Amino acid sequence: MITVAVPDQEVADALGQMGDDVRVVQWSPKESDAPEAERDRIDLVCLPHLHGGRRVYGRMGQCRNLKVIQIPSAGYEHVAGLVPDGVVLANARGVHDTRVAEMTVGLALASRRRLPQFIDAQRRGVWEQDPWTPALADSRALIVGYGSIGAAIASRFRAFEMHVEGVARSARIAPDGTTVHAVSDLQSLLPDFDLVVIVTPHDETTDRLVDAEFLAAMPDGALLINVGRGRVVDTEALLAELESGRLHAALDVTDPEPLPEGHPLWTAPHCLITPHIAGFEVLTNRRYTDLVHRQVEALREGRPPVNAVMTGTAAR
Template structure:
């Protein structure tokens, strides 16, 4: 019998009957140690959003039968070094695709059609028409980090009559037919695109990928959208381009994060900032609970964890 720990009763209720091979208990490792009667039974722990730290993962290490840690995000760099030895870490790849794609489309439309300008006029109670807002249709968009989220973004942009291409580690034609370029070629193709969408995780390879040289290669009045990780973009370099009026930006993630009160990005011309809310999926929604059910099935059948990204090798 597989014992599955979920962080709240609401998640347990949404998950429902896990089947004959599993039982569900409520335990949030961020709030305290595992229940003593359950510590030696727990095989799968589902972590709540924004949960990390050595103290929390030390509580997981105290569960001797733990096999899989299911985190709630696609990114896992914040916990990679904390996973107990021999335990699989699984991310939530696929769970957040729709929500990130929706926010990306919203940011693109809002920026292209100057929505912040009109909302500001509304707040001031004045009528300020602007007939010269660029359309999203017929724009050319480059998605940097063409994985499952990138594909979901491409579907929505294509429906808006946007020409979409992608960037990944290697060049290929994606299953949806999108042309995907190798990351090493990105500087040469940037001038061809009106919109550049960053959806990459933060790694050593992507740290400050969007630097002054990258931004300089973008065409005049191009829009940079970041729904990946804040540290992928050099904030000072981006501010310089925004303040010059040459580029525009729409940011769900920033560096630093959260932005301190009064940070220059808040007031930068042509910049929309939202507080890292693009992909936060409720853990009671079906995309997450479906993933947990598949995780239980994989455990029951002795298979590799769904969305397994690493096996812990170092003490937490």
């Protein structure tokens, strides 16, 4: 019998019939210790967003036969050191692709067509024309971190008649036909692109990847969009470019985050900020429930977990 722990009845209902060999129990490690009667039975824990930290992962460590922790995000660096010993951490790669891609297009359109400026004019009741805002059509976009989310962004950009290329660890032609360059070539590529989209995770190789040298290589009037991780961008270097008026930015993630009251990014010219909401997906969404069903099927068949990203080494 496979036992799956979910945070509430709504998620249980969304999962539907899992098979006669599957039990679904309600338990939120954020709220309480593992139920005594279930501690030796739980195989898979499904965590909602914003459920991290030592207490939460320590409580999952009470489950002596736990095999998989399914997190709802693609990024996992924030919990990498907390996963109980021997337990597999699985991310939600693929679940958020469309949402992040939609937000990226929205940020690109809003920034390039100056929608915040017109919304402000409407609020003030002023007919403030600026008819020469740049279109997305015929512009060139470089997606830094060309994985499944990058490919989803590219497909939508192409619908706007944009030219799209990517950057990843190594050069290749992606399955969708996109030319993907090696990250070692990044600096030489930047002058040729009007939009640069950051969708990389944060680690030691991407920390402050977007620094003063990176930004200086972007052409005048170019737009930087960050839907990856805030710490990939050097905030001070970006502020200098924004305050000079040379570059534009649309940021769903920032460093620091949350962005504190009074931070200069709030009022920097040509800077659009959303509060890290591009990729959140509810656990009742069919993309997430499909992933959980595939995870259960892997457990049933004794296959490696779906989207496994690491095995924990923290003591239970």
